[in-house]
Amino acid sequence: QSGYWLAERDLPAVTLDGTRIELMGNIEFPSEAAHCIDRNADGVGLYRTEFLFAGHDTDPSEEEHYQAYVHVVQTLGPNKPVVIRTLDHGADKFPNHAEKISEERNPFLGLRSVRLCLRNLPMFKKQMRAILRASVQGDIRIMFPMVGTLLELRQCKMLLAEVREDLLEEGIPFKKDMPVGTMIEVPSAAIMADKLAKEVDFFSLGTNDLVQYTLAADRTNENVAGLYNPADPAVLRLIDSVVRAARTNNIGATVCGEMSGDPLFTQWLLGTGLRQLSVSPQNIPEIKKLIRRINLSDAEAMAEKALQLDTARDVTNYLREQKRRIQ
Ligand code: PEP
Ligand code: MG
Secondary structure (H helix, E strand, O other), X not given: OHHHHHXXXXXXXXXXXXXXXXXXXXXXXXXXXXXXXXXXXXXXXXXXXXXXXXXXXXXXXXXXXXXXXXXXXXXXXXXXXXXXXXXXXXXXXXXXXXXXXXXXXXXXXXXXXXXXXXXXXXXXXXHXXXXXXXXXXXXXXXXXXXXXXXXXXXXXXXXXXXXXXHHHHHOOOOOOOOOEEEEEOOHHHHHOHHHHOOOOOEEXXXXXXXXXXXXXOOOOOHHHOOOOOOOOHHHHHHHHHHHHHHHXXXXXXXXXXXXXXXXXXXXXXXXXXXXXXXXXXXXXHHHHHHHOOOOHHHHHHHHHHHHOOOOHHHHHHHHHHXXXXXX
């Protein structure tokens, strides 16, 4: 590790054939932005904002949102992107402010995340306002979680347009061309990726949820942990088609689920066409080291081959073997 800090920290994440890969960090608390800088991340690819709501009896104020976002963007500096994900409450992420979600039989399939935000417009707009206001401080991008249909995405974008108009009227500055992205973490969104791609600037694949919804295996249920596997060929095929849709439509694509920080998948992810990954800051050194040993044309061939395999076990074995070849 010490060798990394001395010598490798400042090396770029570039493949053997010279392709630069953007390696970003996932954060939850504003203080974690410093961990990304410590490891020389290219930005924050996922800023989870649920913590702002934790331990409060009421929703955070616009100012509380704003201060948190400004802290992160100022830590990163003007040239490193910060992707702020709007509130993703529900299911595995519980709010503990007063307005509780009613008991649901299937919370993972229920009123969570952007669905919840679209039922609480004042709260949603308050967060959007703070994000837009902070956007003048650096390279801020907004991203909506759990989008399952085009209509949901359009509703989110319409609200964002309303907030922009309000700010304009009030003479409050914001970046007019702040990029807007959607997470792809629901199979319906992955299937409709070619359409969604025409309405956003970037995709971020949330594989933690995409795996659970694709395989119908609750990510928090130990009884089905054996089924919950990002190496499942069904998951790989979905990811591959989403990346293709992004490339065809010339928009950015990244993976921000745990899969992107797992060295087993690095070659496969680059081989499938991804040029940006967002991982937990502590995984940056290891993933960067691997990226620097990857030859993209080999990675492309192995990505194609993995897509043709039958089972998660076959994929895992194949990816392990391919990883050994470059280590
Ligand atoms: C995901 O689902 O992959 C993701 C990055 O979001 P979260 O883990 O916060 O649901
Ligand atoms: Mg998710």
